[in-house]
Amino acid sequence: MPSMRRWTRLTPSVAEAASASPATIEAHGLAAGKGAALAFKHVSFQIAPGSFTALVGPNGAGKTTLFEAILGLIPPRHGGIQVLGETPRRMRRQVAYVPQALALAHDDALIGREFVSAAFQAHRLGLPLPGSRRRARAAVEAALDTVGASDLASRRLSTLSGGQRQRLLIAQALVNRPRLVLLDEPLSQLDPAARDWIVAVAADLTRRGIAVIFSTHDINPVLRVCDRVLYLAQGRGRIGSVDEIICDETLSELYATPVRVIRDGGRRFVFADAPAA
Amino acid sequence: MPEFLQFAFMRNAFVATTLIALMGSLVGYFVVLRRQAFASHALSNIGFAGAAGASLAGVDPMLGLLLFVMGAALVMAWTGRDLGERDVSVGMILMFSLGLGALFVNLYSANANAAIGILFGSVFGIDAGQIRWIAITSAGVLLGLGAIFRPLRFASLNPQAARAQGIPVATFDTLFLLLVGAAAAIAVPVIGSLLSSPSSSAPPPRLRPGVAVSVWGWGSPPCWHCWNRSAGCCSPTTPTCLRRRASPR
Numbered sequence: 382m383p384s385m386r387r388w389t390r391l392t393p394s395v396a397e398a399a400s401a402s403p404a405t406i407e408a409h410g411l412a413a414g415k416g417a418a419l420a421f422k423h424v425s426f427q428i429a430p431g432s433f434t435a436l437v438g439p440n441g442a443g444k445t446t447l448f449e450a451i452l453g454l455i456p457p458r459h460g461g462i463q464v465l466g467e468t469p470r471r472m473r474r475q476v477a478y479v480p481q482a483l484a485l486a487h488d489d490a491l492i493g494r495e496f497v498s499a500a501f502q503a504h505r506l507g508l509p510l511p512g513s514r515r516r517a518r519a520a521v522e523a524a525l526d527t528v529g530a531s532d533l534a535s536r537r538l539s540t541l542s543g544g545q546r547q548r549l550l551i552a553q554a555l556v557n558r559p560r561l562v563l564l565d566e567p568l569s570q571l572d573p574a575a576r577d578w579i580v581a582v583a584a585d586l587t588r589r590g591i592a593v594i595f596s597t598h599d600i601n602p603v604l605r606v607c608d609r610v611l612y613l614a615q616g617r618g619r620i621g622s623v624d625e626i627i628c629d630e631t632l633s634e635l636y637a638t639p640v641r642v643i644r645d646g647g648r649r650f651v652f653a654d655a656p657a658a
Numbered sequence: 659m660p661e662f663l664q665f666a667f668m669r670n671a672f673v674a675t676t677l678i679a680l681m682g683s684l685v686g687y688f689v690v691l692r693r694q695a696f697a698s699h700a701l702s703n704i705g706f707a708g709a710a711g712a713s714l715a716g717v718d719p720m721l722g723l724l725l726f727v728m729g730a731a732l733v734m735a736w737t738g739r740d741l742g743e744r745d746v747s748v749g750m751i752l753m754f755s756l757g758l759g760a761l762f763v764n765l766y767s768a769n770a771n772a773a774i775g776i777l778f779g780s781v782f783g784i785d786a787g788q789i790r791w792i793a794i795t796s797a798g799v800l801l802g803l804g805a806i807f808r809p810l811r812f813a814s815l816n817p818q819a820a821r822a823q824g825i826p827v828a829t830f831d832t833l834f835l836l837l838v839g840a841a842a843a844i845a846v847p848v849i850g851s852l853l854s855s856p857s858s859s860a861p862p863p864r865l866r867p868g869v870a871v872s873v874w875g876w877g878s879p880p881c882w883h884c885w886n887r888s889a890g891c892c893s894p895t896t897p898t899c900l901r902r903r904a905s906p907r
Contacts, residue, residue, distance in 0.1 A: 448822075452822045453824075454821065454822070470824070473822070473823055473824040474823060474824070476822070477819070477822075477823075478818065478819050478822030478823075479819065480816070480818040480819060491815070496815060499811050499812045499815045499816070500812055500816070500819065500823075502808065503808050503809050503811070503812035503813075503820065503823065503825065504808075504809060504823055504824065504825055505808055505809075506805050506806065506808070506809070507804065507805060507807070507808070508804050508807050508808075509808065550816070550819075553816065553819065554819065563822075
């Protein structure tokens with residue numbers, strides 16, 4: 382894992398800000414959806430600064446919709462949500478969203494450093510001035526160092542594996558020093574070694590005071606590092622520790638059908654508990 | 659002064675092509691980065707239909723060209739929200755426009771040279787009035803792209819993350835296509851709609867914007883040399899050019 386010294390030097394206020402703020406996200410009775418249907422309703426949760434939250438649920442459970450609500454891209458239908466004590470739209474620049482690596486074009490001729498630097502103060506109009514370029518270079522090197530991707534800085538995107546691309550996407554998200562990082566299914570189609578690396582990178586961010594919400598279908602890769610699990614299913618949501626959420630009772634209640642959780646060597650598998658014939 | 663610059667029509671051609679090259683280098687940078695080469699080339703071809711329609715209506719072909727190109731840019735932006743889906747709508751708009759162009763040319767009983775000239779351009783037929791419009795448009799396109807450079811670059815590389823940051827990706831998308839349309843409209847009378855495509859002058863997308871704009875310099879000196887060498891045996895074929903060649907310097 383890359384050293385923490387450089388990041389600390391560049392972002393001295395991150396840890397202070399993290400400890401000063403009571404909650405990175407507060408949602409009460411939240412309901413959201415696209416079109417006429419609601420993806421979920423009555424979802425309440427708090428995300429603490431520097432915490433690792435696994436957002437788990439089947440396809441269509443509303444994980445991406447929840448991210449959109451956190452980013453202020455869709456308004457809540459009911460209830461409310463605050464990000465860093467403000468409305469989500471006002472705090473967008475404190476939040477970084479990391480899409481799946483698959484969203485990147487595969488034949489891109491850009492090198493890693495240029496890809497990461499494209500996000501630096503990207504909301505600003507006009508060409509970057511010389512002073513801004515120096516700051517951008519420092520921020521890019523720090524972000525690459527944080528995700529252990531310094532060796533990818535000079536490599537073309539088209540030559541990178543899925544895991545390496547995912548690391549660059551996370552580095553790009555970090556370049557503006559966010560206080561909350563939303564990772565949208567970063568483990569999709571990655572091999573086990575790349576999965577472990579991405580989970581370790583995400584866990585490392587929490588040690589720097591950044592809150593992480595990690596969306597995934599499979600809880601097992603993040604079991605060892607996640608502080609809490611936010612489980613969405615059947616339009617409902619529950620948050621708690623791994624033991625509180627990944628258990629027969631809670632999941633059966635969420636799915637409104639008998640569900641069995643089987644533990645095997647530290648891993649957990651969820652099955653629909655089919656009635657005996 | 660190089661020999662070829664002693665002719666007024668050569669000076670005009672030199673200024674026009676230099677301005678278009680400068681503009682095209684930055685437009686082309688984004689066209690390649692956003693994988694919109696097909697859209698940019700289609701916009702140039704669509705101009706032909708506009709010019710033919712304007713000839714039929716008895717108005718300036720340039721006006722028809724500009725209206726069609728900018729209108730097509732708006733329709734492309736509206737119909738293809740996702741960059742990856744856009745090629746289908748671009749293809750349909752292009753085919754529809756080329757069909758309209760062929761119809762207009764067929765309906766036009768008089769000489770449709772002005773519209774046909776749009777297909778091939780007339781680099782030696784540029785007059786001072788056109789130079790003024792090329793200068794204004796080039797400056798406008800360069801300033802516009804310079805203004806939206808950072809958000810547009812981020813939105814081109816990672817549209818989902820850019821949208822999450824509050825960058826109005828769809829608005830920048832439309833703005834960019836309008837700028838490409840303006841660039842195509844002004845370049846077509848010089849280069850011709852068949853050859854004109856902002857991406858054809860694009861530098862590799864790895865280059866920084868300053869380098870991208872100055873990339874025209876790599877090609878220009880050899881180009882100027884060729885022009886200088888060919889000035890002695892230049893055989894321009896368009897009527898305007900022939901008139902200029904016949905006139906005193």
